[in-house]
Amino acid sequence: MSKSCKVHVNQLQVGNFVRLPVAWKDHPFLFNSFRVKQEAQIQLIRSLGIEHVFVDLDRSDVMPLQEQPVSMSAPAKDLAPLIDELDKKKQEQIEQLKKMRRELGKTEQEFDRSLAKMRNLINKLRSRPLNAIQEAEELIQDITRQLLANENLVLHLMGDAKKDDGIYYHSLNVAVLCMLLAKELGWDRADIEAIGMGALFHDVGKLKVPAQILKKQVGLTAPEINFIKQHPNFGVEFVKLTDTFPEAALPVITNHHEFLDGSGYPKGLNAKDLCPLSQLVAVVNEYDTLCHPDNISKAKTPYAALGYLFKNYKGKLNSEFVGQLIRMLGIYPPGSVVELTSGQFGMVMAVNISKLLFPRIMVYDALVPKDQAPIIDLEAEGLSIVRCLPPAALPEKIFNYLNPRERVTYFFGQESKS
Structure with a gap:
């Protein structure tokens, strides 16, 4: 816990980390808490009509001065340039904040539309599989168009999932991250769309697993574990209800739990048997699962999940794809x-x-x-x-x-x- 003390404004000096006891709208500084960088800032604090501020001693470069009378205050006109500069910067920051919120709002609207489409097509898969596949292709083609049309992309953090919506959020999240990664890796449009389609449906086989098994709070039995491990095969059975599902996307569903060393499931395939699309979806699926395991108490932060993936999956996951995921999300991914x-x-x-x-x-x-x-x-x-x-x-x-x-x-x- 940082040490903070109340000091008179006359005790301030350059290097003190201060917190102003006034509302953000009532001063020209960008933040209520900041490190004093110039003498003019101290003069400006004094001009706010407050006698005391709080100084965080641990975050200060120097200790506050012993209280002493201040010599003649600088004329108000000397502060005018600084006030103008800070006011201008603060207004720019307010406008930038409004712009950021508008961008976030647009992204959230697009995400909500995509999520609604995802929920709708999954629900149609049993009764109207042809319609479901067609709507999925339209969704993936639309996302691909946006990805390829824009170079200056921003990855935004979305709101929390609603109860029982986990499969939709997970599937859309894995699909979007796979497609972003594929673009960053220089893949062509056909491969971006193929991995998007496969990722969108990669967990659909879990619809054939009884809910009481998926939601079981105590340890699963061996037969139950083996049954769950068949969900990639169940997923392929689902999408093959129609012959319009793209052939190139099928391995993404079948192999999203397979590892390069043969330790994955359902078939225990090795690297030579796994196409690049299968290897990429395995990376993204594992990352999202580390962040959102069935046992929420074991969930890792995005920062920790990336580190864990890098350290503990050598030989299991494609190292180039893991490295690209880290580079794309940054050291501190959204949500950190x-x-x-x-x-x-x-x-x-x-x-x-x-x-x-x-x-x-x-x-x-x-x-x-x-x-x-x-x-x-x-x-x-x-x-x-x-x-x-x-x-x-x-x-x-x-x-x-x-x-x-x-x-x-x-x-x-x-x-x-x-």
């Missing part, structure tokens, strides 16, 4: 809870695939309403991430404010030009 160099806590909301070191962070600020929480661009603010931490490590009020997702789901949008 982080601490910044400013001392603030936040949650990664989005990453621009071309600027992975500077994700967009929703930052906790006790003086800003939750629905107006600032979303900042690390590059623009000159900040960086100190560490990633599990959501459970957050103080309750920060946890409730940031609202970390139980199910981390992604969808992409295009970053609009400023």
